[in-house]
Amino acid sequence: MRQPSRRTVLQGVAASGAVAALGAPPAIGQAQSRVVVIGGGFAGASCARALKQEDHNLAVTLVEPQTLYTACPFSNEVIAGLREIEAQQFTYDGVRRDGIEVVHQAATGVDHAARRVRLADGAEIEYARLVVAPGVDLRFDAIPGYSETAVEAMPHAWKAGGQTVLLRRQLAEMADGGTVVISSPPNPFRCPPGPYERASLIAHYLKLSKPKSKLIILDAKDQFSKQRLFQAAWQELYPGLIEWVSLSMGGRVTEVDPSTKTLITEFGNHEADVANVIPPQRAGAIAAMAGVADQTGWCPIDPVTFESKLQPGIHVIGDAAIGGAMPKSAFTANAQAKVCAAAVISLLRDRKPAEPKLINTCYSLVAPDYGISIAGVYRPKDGLLAEVEGAGGTSPLSAPASVRAAEAVYADSWFRTITGEVFA
Amino acid sequence: MRRELLLLAVLGVVAAMPVAAEAPAGATACAGCHAPAGRDLPVPTLSGRTPESIVADMQAFRSGSRPATVMDRIAKGFSDGETRAIANWLASKDHASAKP
Structure with missing residues (x-):
């Protein structure tokens, strides 16, 4: 596994800082200092922002073909006529304002040896570490x-x-x-x-x-x-x-x-x-192209760093990853993204990534004023993410209407908070 | 020579910038539901809270003395030490963002 030394990372940082200070365009292809994130959903956009927040000198590129993101959580309300689709849609303006380069292209391949991501328009982006967050693909071969x-x-x-x-x-x-x-x-x-x-x-x-x-x-x-x-x-x-x-x-x-x-x-x-x-579903197609999906169609990862077990230097987060006990939810994607960002930065600095703990909270609406939830706390165990015993679980089976109504309110609050963190 | 000076100069700037401490285990997940200050949402912000009050709330959620919808289930996944570390980090973030 090729890891940049502390010295080369710092030189990369210094070089790009110096170029920026002189008013020249930022250097492209500073492999030691650029992290590329493929996929601009809850996982990818969260990760790009967390990377930039933790280290403002790090160059971060987000590769996402769509210019407008349509969020899945609460989209069932749209189907039922309770909400308009526009309430689900978010631009990447906020992500860009953080200083993240957003490239609206599809990623079409990864050159592991050269550490480059290929884009549909033929361009290539060099990375020090790559984060793959493509979500799911629907399997049209299954039924x-x-x-x-x-x-x-x-x-x-x-x-x-x-x-x-x-x-x-x-x-x-x-x-x-x-x-x-x-x-x-x-x-x-x-x-x-x-x-x-x-x-x-x-x-x-x-x-x-x-x-x-x-x-x-x-x-x-x-x-x-x-x-x-x-x-x-x-x-x-x-x-x-x-x-x-x-x-x-x-x-x-x-x-x-x-x-x-x-x-x-x-x-x-x-x-x-x-x-x-x-x-039935599998990890988004780029996961297989990048060599990080296994025969199940999903991506095995190290539960501490989210680094692929198949390809060093590439991390996989969100729905595409084999998250062990963690369900494939937007909350999970966001939580994994932040842990992964911290691990990527530690690895770039030649530091040992810290042992993480993760949370998932997932609300469902049974009616507009009737919410239920499931929550869990997770930690790495035996190479997977395992539930912390004694924690988590679902809403009580028997509860007054006021509790169901409160959970519906909290569901809406969660959506506004998380989309604010990821896109605003 | 010139490059080394430049490197030193840039490193000097980097060193002078406030660096947030690394987030302890579990800490970054809180922001999934708890928004920063200034947004009027049903789930309360953790911004501006003292570490002591967060630790006390988490203990109350864990023991069941404070009723909750999800925090009772989440609090049970964290020890007192972990909760204290998270609470301290949240407070340090407040401190860092309050700086000019």
């Missing part, structure tokens, strides 16, 4: 019949944006008495409680606007996140409206037919009026 073109008839809405708005429109256009089917993927996937929050908020919409309709969840799993809380709330708020079909009851979707919006399972066919297919 026969489901493809990039099928997403128009059967939206996934698992990356927020046009798909979110499309699913909302399909629900709005559905006649009363229609059937909504959600296909929920096997583990691991982005936002484990997400499909069930989505089912809840769609049920809320149906109950108010289309009360003769029903919603079926076809699940590739026998258990899901916050399950008892969701199921108790469905009983209380939407009795008879939501049917959950587990894996062992024939919930796994084995094929789809977009032309008839049919979802096929081993136990029979479900014809939907609105079909939301959330397919």
Whole structure:
């Protein structure tokens, strides 16, 4: 593993500082002093900002093809007509104001030997360390019949944006008495409680606007996140409206037919009026191109530094990483990003990275005024991130409405705080 | 020679800048929910709090003497020593950002 010595790092810092002081453009390709971050979501943008905050002399480049980021948390509210998509959207102006170079290009490859990231326009950026935060890719090879073109008839809405708005429109256009089917993927996937929050908020919409309709969840799993809380709330708020079909009851979707919006399972066919297919997932494509994804499609990492176990000098954070007990959430991505930034800076300074502790807190809305949460504290153990025993867990199964309402308020507060930290 | 002088000059500037202490384990995660001062949000800011009051709150969350929605579950993941280190770091950040 090639690590720059303290001396070369300092020289790099001094050189770029001196050039800046003389009014010349900042030097490009100071490999010893530049960290490149691929991916401008909760993980990548948080990491870029944390790096710059910890060391203002460090050159940081954020590589992200989109100029506007559409956040996934709370996008289920958009689908249910409770919120507009614009409330989910953030620019990179704040990130740029920190002195981070934001390059709106797709990364197309990594040259490990030369420590360079290749961009779609042919440019290359040299790095001292690279952080890969590409989020997830949907696996269009996993369910026969489901493809990039099928997403128009059967939206996934698992990356927020046009798909979110499309699913909302399909629900709005559905006649009363229609059937909504959600296909929920096997583990691991982005936002484990997400499909069930989505089912809840769609049920809320149906109950108010289309009360003769029903919603079926076809699940590739026998258990899901916050399950008892969701199921108790469905009983209380939407009795008879939501049917959950587990894996062992024939919930796994084995094929789809977009032309008839049919979802096929081993136990029979479900014809939907609105079909939301959330397919299996893997780390974003650049992870495989960079050689940091293993045969599972996800990225094994050192739990102290988030450095790839496959490629030294490259760190992986957020949904793409194998986070052990940490779920793939925006909170996790942000927490990992800050720990990773501190570790990257320690490594650049030839210091031993400190043993971290991480937190995840993840809220779900069952109704606009009914929130539930899961929280956990994590630390490195046996090469993975493990839960600190005795801590964490879900909201109580039995709680007064005031507690559910408070958690809905805190959910909104969390979204405003974290998007402020990452993008404002 | 000239380059060495330049290096020394730049290093001098770097050394004179206030350097925030390295964040203790768990500390940077707090900002996921607790915003800096000046934003009127339901989750309270930790900015401006004394380390003693944060440690006391965390103990109360841990023992259950102070009711909570999530902080009771999170506080149990941290020892008194870890909480104290986090609280001190949060206070030192206040101090650093208050400097001109």
